[in-house]
Amino acid sequence: MTVREYRKGDWVGIADLWQRNPSLESPLFGMDADALGRLLRKTEGFGVRFILGVARLFGRPVIVVLIADVDGRVMGTTILGFTPESSYVGGVVVDTSVRRQGHAQAMLRECDRLSRQYHRPYVALDVLSQNDPALRLYERWGYQPLRDQVWLVRTLTPETPLPAPTGTTRIRPFAKSDGPRLAELDNALMPPEVRKIVPRHGGDFQVSGFARRVLQSDTEAWVAEVNGQPAGFLRATVSHVMEAANLTSPLFGGDVPEPVARDLLLTALRWTETHKAPRVLTSVPEHQWRMRPLLDSLGFVEHFRVHTLVHRLSA
Numbered sequence: 001m002t003v004r005e006y007r008k009g010d011w012v013g014i015a016d017l018w019q020r021n022p023s024l025e026s027p028l029f030g031m032d033a034d035a036l037g038r039l040l041r042k043t044e045g046f047g048v049r050f051i052l053g054v055a056r057l058f059g060r061p062v063i064v065v066l067i068a069d070v071d072g073r074v075m076g077t078t079i080l081g082f083t084p085e086s087s088y089v090g091g092v093v094v095d096t097s098v099r100r101q102g103h104a105q106a107m108l109r110e111c112d113r114l115s116r117q118y119h120r121p122y123v124a125l126d127v128l129s130q131n132d133p134a135l136r137l138y139e140r141w142g143y144q145p146l147r148d149q150v151w152l153v154r155t156l157t158p159e160t161p162l163p164a165p166t167g168t169t170r171i172r173p174f175a176k177s178d179g180p181r182l183a184e185l186d187n188a189l190m191p192p193e194v195r196k197i198v199p200r201h202g203g204d205f206q207v208s209g210f211a212r213r214v215l216q217s218d219t220e221a222w223v224a225e226v227n228g229q230p231a232g233f234l235r236a237t238v239s240h241v242m243e244a245a246n247l248t249s250p251l252f253g254g255d256v257p258e259p260v261a262r263d264l265l266l267t268a269l270r271w272t273e274t275h276k277a278p279r280v281l282t283s284v285p286e287h288q289w290r291m292r293p294l295l296d297s298l299g300f301v302e303h304f305r306v307h308t309l310v311h312r313l314s315a
Contacts, residue, residue: 001075001098003106006065011040013074014067021093024128028153028303029281030243039241040065061118066110068094068103076103080111086122086197086310087115092134108141115313122197122310129305143309147194149285150292152300153244156273156280160299162266169263174221174233179205182223182233185253189287197310200251205233220271221248224256224264231256234268238275245277249284250291261294269298 015037022031061082068076076094080087089111094103115123124146127134156162165171179202186200207219217239224232235248247268252261272280283306284292 001101001103001106002069003110004067004069006040006043006067008044010065010067010074011037011044014040014065014077017074017077017093017095021095023091023093024131025151025304028151028244028279030278032241032243036241056118059118061114064114066107068098068107070098070103076107078107078111080114082118082120083198084201085120085199086124087111087118087120088198089123089125092125104137105141112311112313121313123313124198124308124310126306126308129307135307138309138311141311143311146197146308146310147191147286149249149283149306149308150289150302151281151283151304151306152295153303154269154280154298154300156245156269156277162269162273162298164270165263165266166259167263169260170225171222171264171267172225174205174223174235176206178223178230178233179203181230182251185230186251186287189254191287194287198308205235207235207237218275220268222264222267224252224260226253226256226260232261232264234264236268236271236280238272238277243278245272245275245280247272247280247282249282250288250295252288252291258294261291262298265294265298 015033018031018033018036022033063082064080066078066080067074070076075098076092078092079090081090082088089108092104092107111123115121125138125143126149127138129135129148182205183200183202187195190199205221207221217237219235219237221233221235223230232250232252233248234250236245238245250261250265252264269280282295282300284295285308
């Protein structure tokens with residue numbers, strides 16, 4: 001078995017791997033493994049490879065796709081993303097036929113190596129609270145709890161119509177200049193340890209046109225204002241790679257009035273409704289849980305609890 005980086009043509013094997021080994025949350029998301037594979041194929045173009053290669057050359061990697069190669073077959077994969085403070089492991093998948101043979105550990109080892117190479121002292125990941133085998137693996141590897149998140153879903157059907165916003169809240173399209181203020185609002189509510197490892201940055205709220213084309217998605221973002229200043233943010237996205245629509249984690253300042261938050265949520269929900277999504281998902285981290293009663297009142301139901309874990313790397 002060899003752990004290596006993604007090579008041209010691996011998208012076929014990855015799509016097949018995902019198809020054979022759906023995650024616990026896949027039915028809720030309505031993931032299309034073939035569409036995800038085709039998305040990866042788009043990253044094989046010269047333009048994408050050039051941009052990612054230059055970023056790594058200058059010590060600013062974006063993502064690395066790792067493959068567990070067993071006799072020339074893709075039998076495991078994960079994606080390592082990078083932020084200024086840490087790296088983030090996503091989507092660890094190992095084929096059922098070769099589990100408990102060290103493939104996941106080998107990919108985690110490579111994630112650690114790459115994180116050290118690019119001077120990231122922390123490696124974080126998300127794992128479902130009910131995924132006991134994965135939790136045991138990460139605990140043995142040295143991962144420790146950082147925070148919890150909940151995944152909520154709201155069904156969108158003609159039988160459950162959405163109310164209209166009041167019209168009294170100042171809601172407008174997101175502007176790039178809003179980013180620093182929104183990051184400041186969210187970071188102010190985070191525990192210090194969380195803020196040190198996975199803080200918000202001003203650029204986190206933007207989605208480039210290039211990313212929209214690669215992801216085959218349609219997306220809109222809004223800001224709610226209070227006293228002329230941004231007080232809340234939401235982005236809604238629909239994509240060909242999944243059936244469900246997605247809302248970013250609702251971001252509201254600590255003193256935002258509930259009617260303002262409600263109007264912003266309804267604005268985003270009604271946008272997803274017009275795009276014919278059968279349901280909409282969102283995740284809510286601990287520092288924003290005060291909004292849970294509002295989300296419950298709008299028909300959201302908790303489906304998963306997710307632990308964010310962190311591996312603090314030694315020098």
